[in-house]
Amino acid sequence: MSARAYLVDDDEAIRDSLGWLLESKGVACLAYPSAEDFLAAWTCELAGCVVLDIRMGGMSGPELFEQLRQRGSQLPVIFLTGHGDVPMAVAAIKKGAFDFVEKPFNDNELVDRVVAAIETDTRQRSAASSLGSTQALLARLTQRERQVMELVLAGKFNKVIADELNISMRTVEVHRANLFEKMGVKTAVELAQRLSALGER
Amino acid sequence: MSARAYLVDDDEAIRDSLGWLLESKGVACLAYPSAEDFLAAWTCELAGCVVLDIRMGGMSGPELFEQLRQRGSQLPVIFLTGHGDVPMAVAAIKKGAFDFVEKPFNDNELVDRVVAAIETDTRQRSAASSLGSTQALLARLTQRERQVMELVLAGKFNKVIADELNISMRTVEVHRANLFEKMGVKTAVELAQRLSALGER
DNA sequence: TCGCCTATTGTGGATAACCGCAAGTCGCGC
DNA sequence: GCGCGACTTGCGGTTATCCACAATAGGCGA
Numbered sequence: 001m002s003a004r005a006y007l008v009d010d011d012e013a014i015r016d017s018l019g020w021l022l023e024s025k026g027v028a029c030l031a032y033p034s035a036e037d038f039l040a041a042w043t044c045e046l047a048g049c050v051v052l053d054i055r056m057g058g059m060s061g062p063e064l065f066e067q068l069r070q071r072g073s074q075l076p077v078i079f080l081t082g083h084g085d086v087p088m089a090v091a092a093i094k095k096g097a098f099d100f101v102e103k104p105f106n107d108n109e110l111v112d113r114v115v116a117a118i119e120t121d122t123r124q125r126s127a128a129s130s131l132g133s134t135q136a137l138l139a140r141l142t143q144r145e146r147q148v149m150e151l152v153l154a155g156k157f158n159k160v161i162a163d164e165l166n167i168s169m170r171t172v173e174v175h176r177a178n179l180f181e182k183m184g185v186k187t188a189v190e191l192a193q194r195l196s197a198l199g200e201r
Numbered sequence: 202m203s204a205r206a207y208l209v210d211d212d213e214a215i216r217d218s219l220g221w222l223l224e225s226k227g228v229a230c231l232a233y234p235s236a237e238d239f240l241a242a243w244t245c246e247l248a249g250c251v252v253l254d255i256r257m258g259g260m261s262g263p264e265l266f267e268q269l270r271q272r273g274s275q276l277p278v279i280f281l282t283g284h285g286d287v288p289m290a291v292a293a294i295k296k297g298a299f300d301f302v303e304k305p306f307n308d309n310e311l312v313d314r315v316v317a318a319i320e321t322d323t324r325q326r327s328a329a330s331s332l333g334s335t336q337a338l339l340a341r342l343t344q345r346e347r348q349v350m351e352l353v354l355a356g357k358f359n360k361v362i363a364d365e366l367n368i369s370m371r372t373v374e375v376h377r378a379n380l381f382e383k384m385g386v387k388t389a390v391e392l393a394q395r396l397s398a399l400g401e402r
Numbered sequence: 403t404c405g406c407c408t409a410t411t412g413t414g415g416a417t418a419a420c421c422g423c424a425a426g427t428c429g430c431g432c
Numbered sequence: 433g434c435g436c437g438a439c440t441t442g443c444g445g446t447t448a449t450c451c452a453c454a455a456t457a458g459g460c461g462a
Contacts (some may be wrong), residue, residue, distance in 0.1 A: 037214045037285045081287075090301045093294040155388040157418065171440055173420070186354040189389045195438060196397030343408065357446070372410055374450070 003048035004028040008038045010056040028046035035059035049117035054081040145179040204249035208232040209239045211257040236260035250318035277318035346380040349371040
């Protein structure tokens with residue numbers, strides 16, 4: 001799925017003109033006449049950015065934004081609004097909207113922002129995929145291995161770990177070796193550093 | 202230095218009324234008639250938040266904000282503006298302003314935001330001081346200890362470290378023990394986790 | 403010059419980590 | 433029932449870590 005700008009606006013004239021504008025600048029677009037339509041089509045694979053009208057029949061722009069975030073989407077959202085509302089703009093940006101643009105807008109400026117938003121999404125996705133691979137490794141661990149890992153990361157000795165889990169030291173050693181193997185590390189320090197990358201989010 | 206709201210506005214009437222409002226709600230204030238005056242008084246010890254008019258004679262609010270950030274201040278800034286300017290609000294929030302409020306404002310709402318800003322600053326400072334203490338510990342290490350620490354964090358064996366630094370294993374052990382002592386940790390894993398907190402910034 | 407800190411090294415022993423080999427139980431799906 | 437994977441344990445040996453005791457050497461301020 002390549003990166004696109006997803007236009008959500010209930011005004012067909014806007015969809016058409018904005019779509020044409022972006023396409024003419026080399027930005028692929030898909031247009032939706034309502035927030036509900038876009039939400040129905042949305043999957044976490046959709047890459048690019050969303051250009052979203054504030055006021056629409058049915059679900060409003062901010063509501064759709066909220067829904068997307070609740071579904072875990074990190075897609076950059078650019079709001080379009082026809083009536084300069086400072087509190088709404090402030091609230092949107094504070095909630096993590098990528099931008100907030102008043103209509104009528106300068107064509108080049110909007111295209112620039114859309115392009116910047118798409119680039120941001122692309123960067124986020126590549127960063128997330130490297131973290132994701134670590135998480136994929138993590139997912140392959142068995143229950144016991146995960147338990148042992150946590151205690152290892154707590155800096156505890158195998159002896160102590162064995163005690164806390166009520167198993168023999170030898171068993172701890174086996175789990176430890178297995179989880180190191182699965183995580184592709186050779187020492188506990190490497191493991192700690194690999195995982196700290198996740199915590200930074 | 203206790204936390205205060207620092208009011209910067211060239212309108213004496215606003216300074217007085219706002220100061221009175223905040224003081225009446227238990228928020229200590231200091232008022233400055235210009236951005237230059239506040240900047241001259243500013244030190245990184247000042248804690249609390251800044252309430253800043255956008256338009257002032259001399260340096261503008263956004264300019265002062267920029268100056269503060271360049272000086273490394275993380276002080277939350279609340280902008281006050283008399284003329285709803287969406288692009289300016291968006292730009293300010295994206296640059297990290299705490300809030301952007303239009304005049305005339307609702308008294309209680311503004312007080313709430315000032316209080317929230319001060320709380321944010323307080324939290325930031327306590328978090329920063331705990332990181333700072335780690336950095337202080339780091340600063341107490343000797344050259345060799347630092348070198349050894351890096352190699353330890355690279356997950357290398359004492360034997361390898363000794364080899365790379367062209368010293369004996371025993372010496373590495375000594376440095377290792379000393380640096381663990383100075384950093385207040387007992388294992389390499391703890392050290393890695395302590396330091397990863399710095400990386401998250 | 404004396405004392406303190408840093409850096410260095412050695413010996414030897416206690417403790418912990420790491421590993422191959424071997425083997426037992428348990429639950430689950432074919 | 434059989435095989436597979438997760439979990440379990442023991443034995444014995446190698447390697448690494450951790451530490452106490454002991455000692456040498458250079459730099460630097462009192």
